Every structure is written in C-alpha cells, then in structure tokens.
Amino acid sequence: MDISNVKDHSTCTPKDLLAVKDALEVLSGKWKLPILIALLNGAKRFKEIAREVPGISDRMLSKELKELESHQLVIRKVIDAFPPVVEYSTTDHTMSLHSVIGALKDWGYHHRKHIMGF
Amino acid sequence: MDISNVKDHSTCTPKDLLAVKDALEVLSGKWKLPILIALLNGAKRFKEIAREVPGISDRMLSKELKELESHQLVIRKVIDAFPPVVEYSTTDHTMSLHSVIGALKDWGYHHRKHIMGF
DNA sequence: CTGGATCCTCAGGGATACTG
C-alpha cells in the first residue's frame, strides 16, 4: 500500500479526511474495536466474546457482530449441533486493522501519562 | 473444529484494551478528529475551522473545541480586538496523534478498496 | 466574528424476558 504521502501533514487533503471519516464510521460505537481485539487473539464463540468484552450485553454483541460481518471484518461459522455452536473469527481484512489498534493503544497510554502529569 | 488457530498476534492484554478505550473516549464523537486534522495544517480561527470541517455547526464546533482544550489537544488564544479574534492551534500532545490519524487514513482507503472489490 | 442559551430529535445502547 502506498503511504508515501503520510509524512506530508500540511496537505491532508479532503480525500484524506474522507478516508478517516470512512474508517471512523465503520469502527464507530462503543464495542466494535473491543470485539475485534478479542477476536484477534483467536476465533471465539458468542459467549466467549461476551466474557472477554466486559459490560457488553447480548443484544449489542449480536448487533455489532452482524455489522462487522457485513463489513467483512468477522466471519460467522455455524456448526449444526445441539446445543448450537457458532464460531466467530477474523478475516484477512481484520488483520489490516492492526496498525490502527496499535496506534490507538500506544496513544491511549501516552495520553494517560500526559494528562496525569508524569 | 480447531477453535485454536491462535496465531498469537500481538496479544492485547486487558490493560491494552483499557488504553484503546481511553483513546476512543477522548477522540469520540463525529467531529474531534476532523477538527484536529484541520488544525494540524496550521493555526486557524473559529470560522476557518468551520469552513474546513464540512457540515459542523457552530454549536458543535464550540463544544468540541472546549473538550479538546480540556484534554490539552488544542490551545485557544484570544486576541483582544474588535471584531473578536480567536486563534486555535495544536499542541505537542496533538502531534502524538499523527500515527493514529495516519493509521485511520490508510485503513480508510484500504477498506474502501476492499469493500468496492478493487 | 465568536460563540452561549434553548429547544428538539433521533439513534445508540441498557434491561429484561423469551425462543429454538
């Protein structure tokens, strides 16, 4: 991927802004990134994700997973059995999010230190 | 089958998740990043920012700027005159956001290509 | 020009109960 123009901050074009907005929209909401982070550690079932994303309700988890699937960020695999087993996993496309998550994580730590006055 | 195709990517600890959540909270909302992007191109006045962030209302711009200031992400400089002149600029701390914005921008482009099917 | 004050809408999200 061409990131050659990243360094030129003085020309963050309207198109670049659009790209950022696109990303924000897809990743918007309180839960999408936490869910994806949980799944990046390995495929998981519904209840497992719920356990790994503290505070999320079944309703929201269901909704968010559907949205993520529609964006091709997770894969839903149903195993016909009883009781039902559904396994969620990441996609190649999810992997491209690593730099985003990494940047947010680093900045989160940085910001906390900065505000706390260290 | 194998729920354990855990390739052990940079595993995110609960603390890391917290950091991501911190970042998301500070940058949450529809306008904060677009505003910061506008300011990264140079200090600007209220109306100039409004012009560079399409769709934002004066009310939201005012609110978001206050919040950003409280997080030390923008500096507000009043020039006593008539008509009033207020200049907003970034801080050192804002600069640390470059990697976040860069990652989001790159991923936005990438995602669009991916969804559009190239 | 730079916003504050008000009012209002709507969608994100919580709580609870229920189903195959």
Place this chain on the structure above:
DNA sequence: CAGTATCCCTGAGGATCCAG
C-alpha cells in the same frame, strides 16, 4: 448456547436565536 423481541432512556448532535 445463541440469539430475538420489547421497552425505555440518555445523550450526541441539529436548528435557531441571541449577545459581546
């Protein structure tokens, strides 16, 4: 277990008017 169906409420954000 893996969700759906309802109900409800809060708060982000829009519209408009007003003031220094």
